[in-house]
Amino acid sequence: MSTAVISRTARRRRWWFLWSLLALSATGITALFVPPYLHGSSAVPIDRAIVGYYASLVIHALPAGLTLIIGPWQFIPKLRARFPRVHRVSGRVYLISVVAASAAAAYAAAVTPSGFPLQVAFYMLIVAWLYTAAQGYRTIRRRDIQQHRIWMVRSYALTFAAVTLRVYLLAGQALLHSVDFRDLYTASAWAGLLGNVFIAEYFIIPRLLTPRARRRQTPAPGPSSAISPALSPQS
Numbered sequence: 001m002s003t004a005v006i007s008r009t010a011r012r013r014r015w016w017f018l019w020s021l022l023a024l025s026a027t028g029i030t031a032l033f034v035p036p037y038l039h040g041s042s043a044v045p046i047d048r049a050i051v052g053y054y055a056s057l058v059i060h061a062l063p064a065g066l067t068l069i070i071g072p073w074q075f076i077p078k079l080r081a082r083f084p085r086v087h088r089v090s091g092r093v094y095l096i097s098v099v100a101a102s103a104a105a106a107y108a109a110a111v112t113p114s115g116f117p118l119q120v121a122f123y124m125l126i127v128a129w130l131y132t133a134a135q136g137y138r139t140i141r142r143r144d145i146q147q148h149r150i151w152m153v154r155s156y157a158l159t160f161a162a163v164t165l166r167v168y169l170l171a172g173q174a175l176l177h178s179v180d181f182r183d184l185y186t187a188s189a190w191a192g193l194l195g196n197v198f199i200a201e202y203f204i205i206p207r208l209l210t211p212r213a214r215r216r217q218t219p220a221p222g223p224s225s226a227i228s229p230a231l232s233p234q235s
């Protein structure tokens with residue numbers, strides 16, 4: 001077997017390993033944190049005396065859980081190619097869910113008793129989540145598949161902040177007994193947001209943006225929106 005074939009197989013395996021990790025953790029966090037809100041309960045202590053707080057968490061958690069579960073499946077090239085209609089419909093459900101979950105989160109963030117630094121992190125997340133989703137929609141309407149891909153990777157990296165936040169929080173609770181819960185929560189939200197943005201750009205810049213810039217410098221025949229194999233198991 002040639003070295004090229006071996007490295008292709010190794011890349012494909014690594015892609016599937018990372019995808020499985022992403023899909024499993026997204027499904028696991030949704031399964032742990034969302035169902036309590038389906039029957040009037042909650043996964044964390046909630047101050048029910050705050051008007052509309054609990055209702056906003058219910059309206060937020062359900063569509064937000066949907067985005068977390070749908071996301072990983074949208075990135076599988078074979079599924080997109082074989083079932084384009086499914087990709088389109090679930091993509092729309094994802095985008096509508098982002099808007100609904102953001103609107104409810106905006107209220108929850110305004111009334112949360114968790115403090116100003118956490119509120120700033122949540123509002124940044126809300127603005128970035130809506131902006132990346134809007135760009136994902138705008139680029140696909142223009143049929144710019146490469147840019148659509150980049151914006152949807154960015155969007156899902158922000159969605160996935162819900163997972164990393166909770167992983168950091170649980171790890172912090174297990175390891176840092178002397179740190180106050182509110183401080184841990186705030187630090188986890190900031191680390192989840194910034195860490196995911198850096199990781200997403202780390203994948204996007206060399207794999208999607210740099211090859212695109214190189215192609216621009218050396219014009220080749222063919223449509224400009226041709227799909228690059230980068231970020232796919234075939235690459």
Ligand code: HEM
Nearest residue numbers: 033043044061064065105108109112122125126158159162
């Ligand atoms: C990425 C954009 C997101 C933003 C801006 C956001 C924002 C918020 C805000 C402001 C709260 C209230 C926190 C508090 O009162 O202290 C909250 C709670 C919550 N969020 Fe999100 N969220 C996002 C994504 C998600 C996702 C993808 C899920 C999917 C599981 C999710 C599930 C929850 C749940 C279950 C709660 C209630 C608290 C708990 O039980 O842990 N959120 N979110």
